[in-house]
Each structure stands twice: as C-alpha cells, then as structure tokens.
Amino acid sequence: MSENITVLTDGSFTEHLGAAKVPVLVDFWAPWCGPCRALAPILEDLSTEMVDRLAFAKINVDENQDAPTKFKVRSIPCLIVFREGQEIGRVVGHKGKPSLLTELEKILAS
Numbered sequence: 001m002s003e004n005i006t007v008l009t010d011g012s013f014t015e016h017l018g019a020a021k022v023p024v025l026v027d028f029w030a031p032w033c034g035p036c037r038a039l040a041p042i043l044e045d046l047s048t049e050m051v052d053r054l055a056f057a058k059i060n061v062d063e064n065q066d067a068p069t070k071f072k073v074r075s076i077p078c079l080i081v082f083r084e085g086q087e088i089g090r091v092v093g094h095k096g097k098p099s100l101l102t103e104l105e106k107i108l109a110s
C-alpha cells in the first residue's frame with residue numbers, strides 16, 4: 001500500500017478528518033470485495049498524483065462498523081470525500097482512473 005494512504009479505524013476516524021489540511025478521500029472497503037481490490041492500485045496512483053490537493057485514507061468495513069454506519073455506507077467500494085470533517089461528495093462502485101479523476105475534480109471544485 002502507498003505511503004500516501006492512511007489506514008483508519010473507528011477510533012482514529014474523526015481525529016484524522018479533523019486534523020487534515022486538505023480534503024480527505026476515505027475508501028470504505030473490505031478484503032473480500034473484488035471491486036475494492038481492483039480499485040486499490042488506482043487509489044495508490046491518485047494518492048501520489050494528488051498529494052497536494054487530497055489526502056487518502058481507507059477503512060476496513062468488516063473490522064470497523066461505526067464509521068460506515070454513521071455515513072450510511074450501503075455498498076462497497078464507497079469513496080467519501082470530506083472537507084473539514086463534513087462529507088462533500090461520494091463515489092460508489094469501481095471506476096476506471098479517468099472516470100474517477102473526473103468525479104473527484106467535480107467534488108473538489110464544489
């Protein structure tokens with residue numbers, strides 16, 4: 001996993017979002033989820049390319065259930081972008097890199 005992606009837990013979730021200087025993309029995932037595994041290398045690439053504009057984190061929904069419940073994560077992979085601890089956008093399901101980048105640019109522009 002990329003050094004630019006922080007692994008979160010229910011215990012570290014709120015603190016990490018509150019301390020972020022840039023918006024944070026949180027990948028809600030599980031190890032058994034094929035689309036989640038397919039999305040991982042795309043997120044690793046983007047975490048390097050967008051390091052100055054967007055922080056990247058992930059949380060395993062099998063091991064941590066409070067955050068997914070709080071943010072009504074019903075399907076994975078689910079990417080939620082937070083600014084100052086508040087959700088500003090969400091992408092559900094696997095996307096190719098160009099499509100995901102386009103969606104993230106729209107979210108960040110909002």
